[in-house]
Amino acid sequence: MEEEKKKEYSPGLEGIIAGKTGICEIDPERATLTYRGYDIRDLAVKSTYEETAYLLLYGELPTAGKLKEFSDTLRSERAVPGEVVDLYRRAPQKSHSMDLLRTGISLSALYDPEVWDDSIDANYRKAARIIAKMPTLAALGYRLAHRKKPIEPRDDLSAAENFLYMMRGSEPEGPAGRIFDSSLIIYAEHEYNASSFSALVTISTRSDIYSGIVSAVGTLKGPLHGGANEEVMKMLLDIGSVEKAEAWIMDKLAKKQRIMGFGHRVYKHGDTRAPILKEASLEICKFENYCRWHDISLKVEEVVKREKGLLPNVDYFAASVYYLLGLPLETYTPIFAMARSAGWCSHIIEQLSDNRLIRPTSEYTGKRGLKYVPLGEREGGQKAA
Ligand SMILES: CC(C)(COP(=O)(O)OP(=O)(O)OC[C@H]1O[C@@H](n2cnc3c(N)ncnc32)[C@H](O)[C@@H]1OP(=O)(O)O)[C@@H](O)C(=O)NCCC(=O)NCCS
Incomplete structure (x- = not known):
């Protein structure tokens, strides 16, 4: 029995099937990813974030009427409670955007009259509110923490265009809106990743959907998960030029440090999403006529593959894309x-x-059968008392 228990244990739950889902399938061998049966490579170029969100939530592609209704709901729910704006204004200057986002979602829950209603219809309505408000919270959090004037969301723009507008104060030009939209589709879902799993653990106690999202945001923050895209850009900036890339990487590898944006727990033959963002990175660098970050990314990719056999993950080319989008x-x-x-x-x-x-359950590795000693009788206990 004891032997059987040990066999079941897998550090980091690697390879363990922890649930069943009809939302997303990853095939690491064929390096494919599907949302509700649709290939991500199709969705990323042919769909929109709003349509993909509908697909994920409701399980099928919407009709034109359903998509309009859903998009209109998202557009009408973009504003966030004034209390969140006040809190963001009072937050310490340069508070990190992820911390503000986590706090903003939690505070928004207080102003949702349906927060305690766990009926299926209320959960769909709350899901739409959360999806609609998160970009506003993210943009506002950054702007206010950096003492910049907040920019109100607009209801005549798509989710992707509106976020770029709230961040930069101008509407995207050329391929920028479409490329950003595509990146949102790519990031929209990924099966039982750490943040989704943490949301499931929370919700399985019959807690509310906001609490699930707060858990997920806190989990995503770590550099081994969502925090990697920011770290990739710091690395590219630190490297500075293609000529310095090889020596920079060799130095980090010699020090046994991890190169952010490479490797994946599930994909061992490459992350399906990385080539789509690599294309996007090339397209935006050509449009902006500035390929420094893309070129350094290519050189780093070559060296890490040669030295470690590791391939880029979703976060790798997202960095150069977002940097050139001015984010x-x-x-x-x-x-x-x-x-x-x-x-x-x-x-x-x-x-x-x-x-x-x-x-x-866990496998216990601590001491057993110890006898309780009252404080005064413990070694050094009298002094402490
Ligand atoms: C994502 C990640 C946590 C998955 O890791 P994992 O499946 O648990 O793989 P392990 O941590 O067991 O690593 C296996 C080996 O590859 C190495 N490795 C994995 N990712 C590496 C990286 N990015 N840079 C350098 N070496 C790496 C490990 O050091 C380890 O080598 P060792 O066996 O010599 O000790 C890991 O690849 C990583 O830390 N990547 C960088 C962070 C990142 O980009 N995260 C975003 C994920 S989408």
Whole structure:
């Protein structure tokens, strides 16, 4: 029995099937990724973020009428409570955008009259509110923490265009809006990743959808998960030129440091999403006529592949794309979060449709059978008392 238990344990739950889902399938061998049966390579170029969010939530592509209704709902729900704006104004200057986003979602829950209503219809309505408000929270958080004038969301722009507008104060030009939209589709969902799983653990206690999203945002923040895209850009800036790339990487590898944006727990033959963003990175650098960051990325990719056999993951080329879109580094992970909110909400709703409390067990490795010694009788105890 003891032997059997040990066999079941897998550090980091690697390879463990922790649930069933009809939302997303990753095939690491064929390096494919599908949302509700549709290939990400099709969705990323042919769909929109709004349509993809609908697909994830409701399980099928919308009709034109359903898409309009859903998009109109998202547009009408973009404003955030004034209390969140006040709190952001009072937050310490340069508070990190991820911390502000996590706090903003939590505070927004207080102003949602349906927060305690766990009916399926209320959960779909709350999901739409969360998906609509997260970009506003991300943009506002950054702007106010950096003492910049907030820019109100507009309801005549798509989700992607509106976020770029709130961040930069102008509408995107050329391929910028489409490329950003595509990146949101790519980031929208990824099966049982750490943040989605943390949302499921929270919701499986029959907690509310906002609490699930707060758990997910906190989990996404770490550099081994969503925080990697920001770290990639810091690395590219630190490298500075193609000529310095090889020596920079060799030095880090010699020190046994990890190169951000490479490797993946599930994909061992390459992350399906990376080539799509690599194309986007090339397109935007050509449009802007500035390929420094793309070129350094290519050189680093070559060296890491040669030295470690590791391939880029989703976060790698997202960095050079977002930098050329004029987005500040610390908004990269909030962008991942606002895109992933569609996936998180879909998993939460799916979990609630057939819920069972998620509560695994552990293998005990501590001491056993110790005898309790009163404080005064412990070594050094009298002094302490
Ligand atoms: C994503 C990640 C946590 C997955 O890791 P994992 O499946 O748990 O793989 P492991 O941590 O067991 O690593 C296996 C080996 O590859 C190495 N490795 C993995 N990713 C590496 C990286 N980015 N840079 C350098 N070496 C790496 C490890 O050092 C380890 O080598 P060792 O066996 O000699 O010790 C890991 O690849 C990583 O830290 N990547 C960088 C962060 C990142 O980009 N995260 C975003 C993920 S989408």
